[in-house]
Amino acid sequence: MTGDLVAHVTAFGRVLRGRGLRVSLADGADAVEALALVDLGDRAETKRALVIALKIRPRDAAVFDALFDEFFAPGAAAPRERPAVAQVPLRPFGGLPGARLADADVERDVEEGDAPGYSPDASLRVKSFEACSAAELSALEAVLRRLVLRVATAKSRRLVPTRGRGRVDPRRSFRSAVATDGEFLRLARRARAVEEPRLVVLCDTSGSMDPHTRFLLAFLLALKKAARRAELFAFNTSLVRLTPWITPEKLKPTLERLAAAVPGWSGGTRIGGCLAEFVQRYRDEMVGSKTVVVIFSDGLDRGDTDDLARAMRAIRSRARRVVWLNPLLSDPRYEPTARGMAAALPFVDVLAPAHNLESLERLVTLVSSGPLRGPTDGRGSVARTSAPAPLAAPQSKVS
Amino acid sequence: MRDEIRAVQAAMERSGYIAEPSIATAVFLAAEMKKPLLIEGDAGVGKTEIAKVLARLRDTELIRLQCYEGLDVQTALYEWDYPRQMLRVRLGEMEGQAAREIESVIYAPEYLLERPLLKAITRRERSPVLLVDEIDRADDGFEAFLLEVLSDFQVTIPELGTIRATHAPLVVLTSNRTREIGDALRRRCLYLYIEHPSLEKEVRIIRAKVPGAGERLAEEIGRFVQALRARQLLKVPGVAETIDWAQALVRLHREHLDLETVEQTLGCILKDRHDLSDLRGGGLAALVEEAAAVG
Numbered sequence: 212m213t214g215d216l217v218a219h220v221t222a223f224g225r226v227l228r229g230r231g232l233r234v235s236l237a238d239g240a241d242a243v244e245a246l247a248l249v250d251l252g253d254r255a256e257t258k259r260a261l262v263i264a265l266k267i268r269p270r271d272a273a274v275f276d277a278l279f280d281e282f283f284a285p286g287a288a289a290p291r292e293r294p295a296v297a298q299v300p301l302r303p304f305g306g307l308p309g310a311r312l313a314d315a316d317v318e319r320d321v322e323e324g325d326a327p328g329y330s331p332d333a334s335l336r337v338k339s340f341e342a343c344s345a346a347e348l349s350a351l352e353a354v355l356r357r358l359v360l361r362v363a364t365a366k367s368r369r370l371v372p373t374r375g376r377g378r379v380d381p382r383r384s385f386r387s388a389v390a391t392d393g394e395f396l397r398l399a400r401r402a403r404a405v406e407e408p409r410l411v412v413l414c415d416t417s418g419s420m421d422p423h424t425r426f427l428l429a430f431l432l433a434l435k436k437a438a439r440r441a442e443l444f445a446f447n448t449s450l451v452r453l454t455p456w457i458t459p460e461k462l463k464p465t466l467e468r469l470a471a472a473v474p475g476w477s478g479g480t481r482i483g484g485c486l487a488e489f490v491q492r493y494r495d496e497m498v499g500s501k502t503v504v505v506i507f508s509d510g511l512d513r514g515d516t517d518d519l520a521r522a523m524r525a526i527r528s529r530a531r532r533v534v535w536l537n538p539l540l541s542d543p544r545y546e547p548t549a550r551g552m553a554a555a556l557p558f559v560d561v562l563a564p565a566h567n568l569e570s571l572e573r574l575v576t577l578v579s580s581g582p583l584r585g586p587t588d589g590r591g592s593v594a595r596t597s598a599p600a601p602l603a604a605p606q607s608k609v610s
Numbered sequence: 611m612r613d614e615i616r617a618v619q620a621a622m623e624r625s626g627y628i629a630e631p632s633i634a635t636a637v638f639l640a641a642e643m644k645k646p647l648l649i650e651g652d653a654g655v656g657k658t659e660i661a662k663v664l665a666r667l668r669d670t671e672l673i674r675l676q677c678y679e680g681l682d683v684q685t686a687l688y689e690w691d692y693p694r695q696m697l698r699v700r701l702g703e704m705e706g707q708a709a710r711e712i713e714s715v716i717y718a719p720e721y722l723l724e725r726p727l728l729k730a731i732t733r734r735e736r737s738p739v740l741l742v743d744e745i746d747r748a749d750d751g752f753e754a755f756l757l758e759v760l761s762d763f764q765v766t767i768p769e770l771g772t773i774r775a776t777h778a779p780l781v782v783l784t785s786n787r788t789r790e791i792g793d794a795l796r797r798r799c800l801y802l803y804i805e806h807p808s809l810e811k812e813v814r815i816i817r818a819k820v821p822g823a824g825e826r827l828a829e830e831i832g833r834f835v836q837a838l839r840a841r842q843l844l845k846v847p848g849v850a851e852t853i854d855w856a857q858a859l860v861r862l863h864r865e866h867l868d869l870e871t872v873e874q875t876l877g878c879i880l881k882d883r884h885d886l887s888d889l890r891g892g893g894l895a896a897l898v899e900e901a902a903a904v905g
Contacts, residue, residue, distance in 0.1 A: 237797050245639050245800075250612045259635045266648075266801035368680025369749045382684060385692045388699075390709070406749070409789075495652075496790045521842060524884065528844055 217243055223282050224265070230274050231455050238265045257283065270492040347568075348459075352433040354571045359438045361575060362534065362561075363408035363503040370401035377402030409501050409531075410434070410441040413489065415508030417447040417480035423538045423566055427507060428469070430565075432459045442497050446485035452493070482508060482551050483518030490525045498529045505534045507565065512551025519551055523558035532560045540564030614638060627656070627663040628807075628814050636802040637664065646760055646781035648745075648796060651804035653786050654848020661741035661782040671738040673779070675726035677748035683755055687765060689723045690716075717769035727756075731763050731775035740779040745795075746788045757795050807849060809836050819853045822860035830867045831856050834901035835879065841893075845882040855879045869898050 224239040245264035249256050258279055261267075267275045370378065383399035412434060414427055434441055436459045443453040456468040486506075498504060504526055512519060527533050535555065539545045541564040556562070564570045611631060619634035629637075637660065640647035649657045665672035675686055695716040702712035724732065730740040742756065759765060763775035783799060785791055807815060813832040816823055823831070835852050855878040864871050873894065880886050889897075 233793060235793075235797055241643070241645070241800065244643055248612075248639060248642050249615070249635070253611055255631070256611055256615070256635065259632045260639065262632070263636045263639055263800050263802060266796050266799070267803075269650075269803050269805075367749055368678075369682060369751060370680065381692050382690065385690070385695060388696075404749075404751075495787045499788045525842075525844055528882075528884075 216246060219282075220246065223261075223278070226278055226282065227265070227275065230278070231452070232267070232271050232274065233455070234265050241265070254283065270496075348429055348433055351429050351568055351571070352436050354568060354575060355430075355433050355437040357575050358571060359408050359410065359434070362532065363410050363438065365406050365408070365501045365531070366403040367406040369404045371404040373400055373402040375402065376400065406501065407440055408438045408503070409499065410438050410503050410505060411444070411493075411497050411530075412441060412505045412507065413444045413446060413486070414453075415447065415480060415482065415506075416445045417511075419480070419509055419511050420538070426538075426566060428466075430507070430571075431457060432462070432465070435459050442493075444489065444493075446480075446482070446489075448479055448481050448485075450485040450488045450492075480508075480512055480551075481514040482510070482512040482555075483514045483516060483520075483522060486522035486526065487518050490522050494526060494529060498526060500529070500531055502530050503532045503534060504530045505536060506555075507536045507538075509537055509539045510535075510549050510552030510555060512549070512554075514551075516550050516554035520554045520558070523555045527558040533558060534561040534563070535559045536563055536565035538564065538566035541566050541570060612638075621667050622663055625663045625666050626818065627659055628811055628818065630807075630811070633660065633802065633804065636800060640782075640800050641780060643800065644778065646783055646799040647802060648783045648785065648791065648799035649802045649804060650785045650787050650791075652806065652846060652848055654850035655804045655806060656849055657784040657804060658741065658743055661739055661743075661784075664780065664782065665739040668736075668739065668780070670736055671733065672741060673726050673730045673738050674741045674743060676743045677745050677752070679747055679749065681748045681752055683752075685725055686727050686752070686755075687725050687759075688728045688767060689725060690769075691721045691723050695721050719770065722767070722770070727759055728765060728773070730779040730781075731759075731765065732773065733779070734776055737777035738779050740781045742781065742783040744786060745783045746785040746791060750792060753792050753795050757798060760795075760798055806839055806846070809833065812836065812849065812852060815849055816852060816856045820856040820860055823856045824865055826866050827859060827864065828856065830901045831859070834867060834872070834897060837897050837900060838879065838889075841889075843880070843882070843885045845880070845885060847879040847881075851879045851881075867898055867902050869895055872898050 220239050220242045221236075224234045224236070224242070227234045242261055242264040245260045246257065249260045251257055261279065262272075262275065370380075372380065372383065377400035380399040380401045384395060387397070387399065388395045412431065414431065416424065416427070420427065431443055431453070435443065435457050441454075443457055445451050445453050453469065457465055459465070523533070537552070540562070563574050565574065615631070615634050615638045618638045619629050619631065622629040622634065622637070636647055636649075639645075647660075649660060651657055661674075662672060698716050698721075699712055702715070726740070730738055745753065745756070748756075760781060763778045764772055766772045781799075783795075806812075809832050812835065813828050816828040816831060817825070820828075831852060835847060835855075839846055855875060858875050858878050859867075859871065862871065862875070873890070876886060876889070876894075880889065
């Protein structure tokens with residue numbers, strides 16, 4: 212095993228990580244070991260071994276293929292390490308020390324086209340996010356915690372020891388009976404554990420959602436704290452997985468990465484196409500019978516509504532519940548008749564307004580009193596809940 | 611391709627498993643690097659079969675742990691035989707034994723019920739193949755526990771002490787991807803994703819598994835199923851379904867596909883109400899015609 216190979220694989224791993232693939236150093240070590248066992252002269256075999264050792268998921272296959280071709284090009288001399296999306300330093304907000312230096316970097320990288328979708332707009336966008344205050348975020352987090360508890364918490368079939376009621380646990384009962392000469396003075400019991408909530412959130416970041424962007428971002432950050440395992444996506448004309456980029460503990464890098472990772476903030480929308488992509492690439496792994504899928508969008512779609520309906524059906528068929536948060540619902544004049552919204556509606560369990568803290572608080576009350584606490588009534592036939600009357604009167608037509 | 615990998619591929623094929631190069635490579639690397647192999651893919655693409663073939667090839671025991679929601683450590687690892695222990699306690703009492711004395715007797719290996727994971731590390735003759743099937747169905751908590759067992763192949767039973775494997779088992783984990791497997795477990799393994807087979811491979815599988823199917827029928831079935839998978843389905847048929855269907859058609863003495871037969875037997879491969887009604891609503895005739903056209 213040559214040092215060259217180790218360096219090469221390490222560099223390759225770094226590039227993959229930069230593109231959002233979860234490849235660890237340990238995976239790199241596996242790759243080096245695997246490459247020593249295969250025929251390096253055979254490109255196809257080298258590639259197969261790398262996929263196996265680096266644990267490349269099928270959804271990352273396209274990115275991997277492209278980078279492999281570049282990195283392991285036949286006859287290539289020293290491989291060129293390209294700066295990856297996450298490593299591109301972004302234009303920092305005005306007045307920060309070192310701004311000049313970083314600026315120069317950004318210009319060069321953008322010219323090379325290494326940060327897809329990066330535009331001067333992005334930095335402006337970051338600026339508007341910045342206004343999220345810490346107090347605001349923690350208030351939002353508290354509400355979301357309650358909401359997640361009500362909407363997305365499920366009981367596991369796994370049994371854990373309990374002091375209350377539950378099934379008899381022979382193991383612990385017998386164990387304690389031995390201490391009392393085989394007399395069962397008290398039976399030990401087990402009850403079903405409470406699982407960590409499973410959530411997938413898909414956020415519309417198109418132009419029509421612009422007024423809500425700030426709230427949307429605060430929502431995502433607070434949600435990530437309230438439900439650690441939530442999977443987050445943004446979509447407008449294409450779908451981007453945000454989960455790896457959002458770390459509420461490090462607010463500033465999060466904002467910078469977001470601005471770079473989401474292409475075409477404020478562009479048009481292709482809800483149907485994006486949801487179809489979600490179904491194809493992520494649904495199987497991320498949506499199960501315990502997952503609550505939340506879509507945050509105004510439902511104004513310029514794409515094909517057939518696509519949207521099909522994708523929604525595919526999501527609904529697997530998910531525990533589909534929640535659609537629509538900021539437009541807060542306007543009493545709004546009716547969910549926009550073509551996109553109408554196509555999606557049959558597959559939505561909860562349609563509710565969400566544009567500020569107050570509306571989310573109402574949603575908490577709504578779901579704790581409504582019929583949603585039990586399981587929904589099977590596939591297709593949907594227990595939909597409308598918002599309480601004073602909030603959005605026209606919505607009674609929906610239910 | 612390395613000769614050793616080619617040999618694995620040939621051996622698997624002799625054992626009735628038609629393996630693509632990626633499958634043979636993964637099996638070879640897992641055995642050489644002594645790492646568990648995590649296999650993902652849609653239902654029915656032949657994940658579990660790999661473990662079975664592996665056990666056959668190595669002429670060793672296959673120990674299977676079927677995962678399900680709520681699977682706990684007792685069911686997977688070991689359990690004490692409570693009724694027998696209780697009986698022994700009563701007997702001891704009648705003989706006037708002290709409680710401490712009884713306790714030392716009843717927590718002996720003979721009162722221990724071995725479950726799959728313990729079985730897999732206590733085999734003395736040779737290393738078995740341990741199949742952890744559908745790991746995605748078990749809880750995350752169980753995954754963490756499994757990780758511990760897989761990392762050093764030793765188990766601590768409080769009453770008995772630590773048991774260490776004399777022969778580390780060859781471990782195969784499968785997942786239908788109904789949830790994402792945790793990064794920690796994934797890192798511990800090598801990873802193989804199995805796709806639906808190509809037309810050529812699928813026809814070979816049909817011919818191998820359903821000897822009654824003629825060349826023409828096998829080809830038409832293959833083409834039909836391939837075209838079906840290209841459509842947007844809620845439940846995509848796997849190879850297992852293809853084989854079922856081929857068997858059904860052979861029982862019905864069909865030598866080629868026709869619209870009527872396909873309509874009657876479509877339930878063998880399409881198992882979702884919406885998919886069935888979508889296809890019956892339009893496109894079925896064209897699909898059958900297309901599958902039967904060349905040939």
